[in-house]
Amino acid sequence: MKRILILIFIMIISIKNFAEIKVVCTTTVIADIVKNVGGDKVSVDYLCRGDQDPHFVEVLPSYMLKLRSADIVFKIGLDLEKWLPQLIDGSRNDKLILIDLSENISKKEVPTSKVDASQGDVHPYGNPHYWLDPENVKIMAQEIYNALADFSSQDAAYFKKNLDNFDKQIDSNMKSWTDKLSGLAQKNIITFHKSWIYFTDRFGLNVVGNVEPKPGIPPTPSHDADLIQQIKKDKLKIILMENYYSDNAPNHIAESTGIKVVKVPNSVYGIESVTTYIKLIDYIVNQVYSNDK
């Protein structure tokens, strides 16, 4: 009898040790970082596809099911995922831990005066596209480590080792990315949406105009005309844009000026070959670099 009890006890302990932490991430970039830090002790799912605009995700009941069985949900924060509270409410999961990864990020473009809709889709807590700076991704990874280690303290050492490996991967790529972009002939670029400030600041580029007249506001002919003049005057070479936006207006500008429209994913799985965060930044850097010629 005693042996049976010991066996049952060992089995219970083993089951607990093998139990995966169920994580749902709002974006595929977060999901990739969680995979790196959590390894095989974590099962990861995500809500917004990599080729989808994270500002506008439909409130689908299937997402509620994902959250229903999750232990932790990680979000970008800064008001990017306005759709998330409805999904969490719909999941009825009162044990769900919500982690906002923007907590320790040094935010950019935080409005200093009252924000209203006349300014377009301005995020009142700052620009949320901070994952496009690899240094910020290290901060996100640290936050993810903290949450996973808190949840499963017996695996903290395992998560820490993974975290260190992930940071090393970022650091080892950082030099080649920086070297490549520091050699650009034209460091001033146009972007479609005001979402590249973290990327451009990190790699020494300057955003000198946006195709959208204001964040989230569709391009207008008069604004296009102003941009065309500016591009010609300053001999700009690149319009950088996310691949989920329509390139009608940028292509029209390109026809008049010869500027190159560089459409890239801004998240993992935004295109088929971009399956990790490292590959994502690699892809963006290479596209910018090759189109600068």
Next chain:
Amino acid sequence: MTKKLIFYLLLINSLVMAQSNINPDISLIGIFDTYTNFIKDTPEYGKLNFDIPSFELFIDGYLNPYARATANIAFEEGEFSAEEIYAQILRGLPLDIQIKAGKYLLGFGKLNTVHPHAWPFIDRPLWQQMYFSDEGFNDIGLDVNFILPTEDFYSSLDLGVYTGNSMALNTAGEETDPDEVRGNSLIFVGRLGSFFSLNDFNNLDVGLSGSYGNYAQSSFYIRDSIGFPNQMLKYFYGGLDFKFKYKPDSYTSLVIQGEAILNHRDVIRGTDTDPVIETISTYGAFIYFDYQFFKQFSVGAKYDFTYGVIGDDYSATTLSNDDLNTTSGIEGWIGFYPVEETLAFRLSTQYLFFNLDDDMTKDGETTITLQMVFSLGPHKAHQF
């Protein structure tokens, strides 16, 4: 004295800070219609007419970690009314149920719970006007919602009990006292819904609904003097609904949605001096598509059918009690959404045609409407 003053100032300051942190979301949806019609003998015939602008003021927020509350104050046709006011317990209850209590749009079918400003078209489906009301199926009561243990798809069951005032409205219009129309008895409404994510771009929602209760007492239709014993007139509504959406990217989508209702009810027939109670079964249905072909434009069409004649007066044999005459409608529209969901313009035309019993005829009715909808504040998107 100085210390006390500082203490009170700090206290007031902290209360003000706390208040600002817990303020609910406030949104305002404004609707302005301008229209013309080609309905003979109406003063609007062929003229440009302006409706009084209407609006819905939404106040919405969490009460605590487990519950939230919503109020929707509507201003329509120059009058204010509480269109919805309810609280929901969202989490923490046994079996993961959610409870909603108050006054709100009932979950019979899928479209009824969606506010009209969020529809792609302008005119409420004919069978909803016939069997619910011009304002939809809206009542006071409570609903219990269960998530069913289906692993691979989302499935939920709603069971609700309500005052039945909505059925009095459907039977006799706004002017009559609900107790006089149908006495004091509850009605029941439920829906079983399932959502299937077919792949990344295609989603399908299907549902079965039912509602049961008394819609009137016979004394509302029959004079006491003829000695007919007062009886409750019962109804049963059965509903079937589906919504399919294909959305390959942010700029393109196709929605196909349809709903049908079976109306099974007791009705008064016979003559004024020799009335009898019979049972009738009638039905109604609509189906529409809305195709968003660019981020700012959509186009669509709706086909509608219902028993009863839209625009008839209330009686024991008309509207939802009518099993002889029918109304059909075709509506087509084009939508323009200049900046996301903050502003919308819809140009719609609807043609109604009637099939009347006993060789009666009624001319078809054409209405053309231009609608402007604006959305101020953080009004939440409706669930799929």
